[in-house]
Amino acid sequence: MTQHDRRIWLENVSLVREIQHEASMDLKRSVFDLLRGRYTKPERRTVLDTISLEVRQGERVGIIGPNGAGKSTLLKVMAGILTPTTGAVEVHGVTAPLIEIGAGFDPELSLVDNVVLYGVLLGVPRERMLARAAEIIAYAELEPYATAMVKTLSSGMVARLGFAVASDVTPDVMLIDEVLSVGDEHFRAKSSERIRHFWESGITCIIVSHDLHFVGESCDRVLCLEGGRITFDGPPRAAVRFYLDTV
Numbered sequence: 459m460t461q462h463d464r465r466i467w468l469e470n471v472s473l474v475r476e477i478q479h480e481a482s483m484d485l486k487r488s489v490f491d492l493l494r495g496r497y498t499k500p501e502r503r504t505v506l507d508t509i510s511l512e513v514r515q516g517e518r519v520g521i522i523g524p525n526g527a528g529k530s531t532l533l534k535v536m537a538g539i540l541t542p543t544t545g546a547v548e549v550h551g552v553t554a555p556l557i558e559i560g561a562g563f564d565p566e567l568s569l570v571d572n573v574v575l576y577g578v579l580l581g582v583p584r585e586r587m588l589a590r591a592a593e594i595i596a597y598a599e600l601e602p603y604a605t606a607m608v609k610t611l612s613s614g615m616v617a618r619l620g621f622a623v624a625s626d627v628t629p630d631v632m633l634i635d636e637v638l639s640v641g642d643e644h645f646r647a648k649s650s651e652r653i654r655h656f657w658e659s660g661i662t663c664i665i666v667s668h669d670l671h672f673v674g675e676s677c678d679r680v681l682c683l684e685g686g687r688i689t690f691d692g693p694p695r696a697a698v699r700f701y702l703d704t705v
Contacts, residue, residue: 464550465631465662466513466536471545473506473531473686505531506542507686513662515630520673520694521666522701523683529666532683533557533633536664551630551662552581556653558635559620565609569595569619572608576623590626598622599645618645625652632656634665674698 506528513519521529534540535547537555562579563572570591577587595604598618600611608616634653657663657676667673673680673694680697682690682704690700 463514464512465515465517466511466550466664467546467548468509468511468535469546471506471509471511471535471542471547472504473528473535473540474502474504474543476502505686506535508545509686509688511681511688511691513664516660516662518657518663518676518678519665520677520680520697521664521683522668522670522673522680522697524705527683528686529683530557530635531686533635533664533666536631537633549631552627553631553633554580554624554627554629555633556621556624556635557633559617559624563608563616563620566607568605568607569600569611570604572619573623576620577627580624580627580629582627594622594626595619597626597648614642621649625649625656629656629661631662632664634663636667670698670701 509532521532523529531540533555534557535542536549537553537557538547538549539555539557562576564575567575573591573594574584574587577590578584592601592604595601598615598621600615600619603611603615608619611619665673665677674697675694677694679692680690680694681688682697682701684704689704690697
């Protein structure tokens with residue numbers, strides 16, 4: 459694979475995070491423990507462990523593995539939401555991360571302002587987002603709330619708005635987590651149809667999924683993750699068999 463062909467490149471990426479126990483989150487208790495000589499540093503856990511990976515233009519890659527394997531964390535590193543402790547990451551082109559949809563909204567701003575801000579953060583010019591705002595809000599079925607502050611919306615409404623903005627751009631790379639199942643059955647069907655369009659249009663797609671049938675039939679390549687490491691990287695059906703054999 460040449461550098462021109464690749465959209466995503468990771469080399470020896472590791473991510474270590476501190477694990478705060480409930481007791482150490484209590485400031486008063488932490489102070490008393492420190493004075494008594496009982497204070498212990500928070501544990502550190504390796505969430506991603508020396509991952510190296512290349513994904514080429516137009517490739518559809520599935521990521522499977524048990525809960526806690528590091529799947530969603532890997533997507534967040536690709537999206538730039540998380541910075542790895544060590545290693546290098548390159549993602550070329552406009553990236554649409556459908557991960558924790560709506561988490562970046564400012565609750566004090568209106569829906570229109572948040573649509574513009576969210577789009578700009580995704581790399582879309584402000585003028586285009588202003589022109590698209592009404593249609594995006596209509597897709598989310600939130601027209602009556604266009605000038606309301608986001609904090610007045612339910613969590614389901616926020617997720618619908620987040621999906622509408624993130625999926626309105628025409629990305630080079632789409633990062634999809636299963637948390638995109640938002641809204642009621644009607645909206646889930648509508649959002650699934652939009653995702654299917656991206657999936658079939660030649661855009662580079664990385665998807666975290668527990669739907670082994672979908673992964674086995676629809677992806678070009680599948681990664682198995684276990685304990686923050688890639689344990690298999692290859693043909694979809696072989697990856698599914700490997701995963702089922704190790705569960």
